[in-house]
Amino acid sequence: KASVYAVSETLRVLYIDRERFRRVLGPIENILKRSIDLYTNYQDAIAKAVPEEQIEEAGDDEDGDGARVTQKRTVRRRERKGDLEDLEDMKNKGAKREQDAPATLADRVAVDMKNPHLVSLNAAYMLKGEGYMRALAVIQAGQKFADTKPVRVTSSIDKQEVAVGAGESENETSYSWNVSSTTYNGAVICEKGQKSAADPTPNQDNFFFTLTPQGYTICGVCDGHGPFGHLVSFQLVQLLPKLIVSSNFWPDDVQRAVADAFACAQTKCLEFFPSQDVDLAVSGSTGSVCVIQDQTIHFSWIGDSKMSVGSWNRHAPRLIEETSDHLPQLPEEKRRLEAAGMEVRAVSEDSYRIFIKGTNVPGLTMSRSFGDTSVKALSQVPEYKSIRIQPSDEIYICVASDGVWEFLTGEDVQKFLPKKLRMHGPAKALRSLVDHARKRWGIVEADYCDDITGILLMLNQKKGSGTQQLVLRDVQRGEAVPIGANGYDTTVIEHEVPASIGCCSLRFPFFCNG
Numbered sequence: 001k002a003s004v005y006a007v008s009e010t011l012r013v014l015y016i017d018r019e020r021f022r023r024v025l026g027p028i029e030n031i032l033k034r035s036i037d038l039y040t041n042y043q044d045a046i047a048k049a050v051p052e053e054q055i056e057e058a059g060d061d062e063d064g065d066g067a068r069v070t071q072k073r074t075v076r077r078r079e080r081k082g083d084l085e086d087l088e089d090m091k092n093k094g095a096k097r098e099q100d101a102p103a104t105l106a107d108r109v110a111v112d113m114k115n116p117h118l119v120s121l122n123a124a125y126m127l128k129g130e131g132y133m134r135a136l137a138v139i140q141a142g143q144k145f146a147d148t149k150p151v152r153v154t155s156s157i158d159k160q161e162v163a164v165g166a167g168e169s170e171n172e173t174s175y176s177w178n179v180s181s182t183t184y185n186g187a188v189i190c191e192k193g194q195k196s197a198a199d200p201t202p203n204q205d206n207f208f209f210t211l212t213p214q215g216y217t218i219c220g221v222c223d224g225h226g227p228f229g230h231l232v233s234f235q236l237v238q239l240l241p242k243l244i245v246s247s248n249f250w251p252d253d254v255q256r257a258v259a260d261a262f263a264c265a266q267t268k269c270l271e272f273f274p275s276q277d278v279d280l281a282v283s284g285s286t287g288s289v290c291v292i293q294d295q296t297i298h299f300s301w302i303g304d305s306k307m308s309v310g311s312w313n314r315h316a317p318r319l320i321e322e323t324s325d326h327l328p329q330l331p332e333e334k335r336r337l338e339a340a341g342m343e344v345r346a347v348s349e350d351s352y353r354i355f356i357k358g359t360n361v362p363g364l365t366m367s368r369s370f371g372d373t374s375v376k377a378l379s380q381v382p383e384y385k386s387i388r389i390q391p392s393d394e395i396y397i398c399v400a401s402d403g404v405w406e407f408l409t410g411e412d413v414q415k416f417l418p419k420k421l422r423m424h425g426p427a428k429a430l431r432s433l434v435d436h437a438r439k440r441w442g443i444v445e446a447d448y449c450d451d452i453t454g455i456l457l458m459l460n461q462k463k464g465s466g467t468q469q470l471v472l473r474d475v476q477r478g479e480a481v482p483i484g485a486n487g488y489d490t491t492v493i494e495h496e497v498p499a500s501i502g503c504c505s506l507r508f509p510f511f512c513n514g
Helices: 018-034 042-048 051-058 065-093 097-101 105-115 229-246 252-275 331-339 410-424 426-445
Strands: 133-137 151-155 163-166 172-178 184-191 204-211 215-227 287-293 296-302 305-311 316-324 343-347 349-358 362-364 383-388 396-398 450-460 468-475 506-508
Touching: 042 383, 065 105, 065 151, 097 133, 097 396, 105 296, 204 229, 204 450, 215 229, 215 331, 215 396, 229 252, 229 287, 252 296, 252 331, 252 362, 305 410, 316 343, 316 383, 331 343, 410 426, 426 450
Parallel strands: 184 506, 468 506
Antiparallel strands: 133 151, 133 204, 163 172, 172 468, 184 450, 204 215, 215 287, 287 296, 296 383, 305 316, 305 396, 343 349, 349 362, 396 450
16 A cells, blocks of 8 residues: 655556565566665765766767767767756746655654644644543654553543542553443553554544543544554544534534534635645545434444444343444545546556546545545544443444455454453453454555554443543653643643542553653
């Protein structure tokens, strides 16, 4: 898999899927590895080259031949003189732009990481008022394969109502509070994948988990794609909870509140990113949101980050509900895209992509997402489902990026989770599920593995407890603090750690160097 980003109108892209590539070119892999030191960079070769004047002087020592070579070279150089002057003039005119523009994707990532508007928490997106708690992941450059993404927790809940203490494992912190609604234990994992051995991109997945004053839970996963996908997903996990609870439809009409938030989030992204010199032509993100509101579970989503609900009851384990991906080959989606002038084309068996008609770009695999401005008629209208549950139902909710779902179906997950949930709880069950998904990637894609994010909630693990609890590892704690007029957070505010209470937990097993 690859992302190609270019501006030339004459660009033509030739591509080959991994299966055919391995079959045709796989045998030369070892040869390339053995000879890798022989392939120097072009600029290195230029630097090591013998100057042309030396070649001409050496040719003068030969009778007759050298003179002809010299004369030929002189003529060639004279013929190119005008071209060289034009090239030098172009270089001088564009010198500043070339100095400012990053040469590689890794350079661009490094530049973006220094921009607080892109990578710091925005105080304007904080949830105002009492009774809110929010957890989300923050961008960290330089992470390696399977590194976990650092997390930030902000809370406006009175400290007397939220107990903070040590978790069960090393470097964990627990947050416990009393509830009158559905109780659950839970876990979250957000780990970096590997696009290549020298993958310069940060983890492009992200998540949010929000508790509201009414006792409702809002959680979601955003899976970024394209060169700036990590920036889009980071903005969305800040924006969506704020926009949902600020909607005029919240909390009476959750479906319309989330749909309203999705539309507004797209508008804000299209306003914000151009101001930071970030082009969303081929960058965007999925968005999947789950709202637990008393005995109703609401699902709203765009893209391919699935959600599923199943029973973990010993006597009646079953898959209850599963969302479906928004794929361009689906009849309704295809009609909308083609009516806008886009082309839906098969690139391999059961794999379709969206292209600008007559070109091989952008090659988007989903018909609904945030960003991706090069695709006309791309929709941000979320699909919606809801289910009613009984207070004593023993069910689980799984919200995950396609790092989990690429090679696993809802039925696969249903067969995998219930016993592990009953025996070990959601933290170890989710750990096993993520490891299982990563092994599937290794079997099918060898060295390539997508970023993996999953939220797993186990409802009614301990009936009658009346508490909910979040457990996080190496948390960067603190509120977003406005700095001058930019309104972006660069400060961490520590708080005291009182004794832990409660008996159900939501675990965020993140590692953080902050």
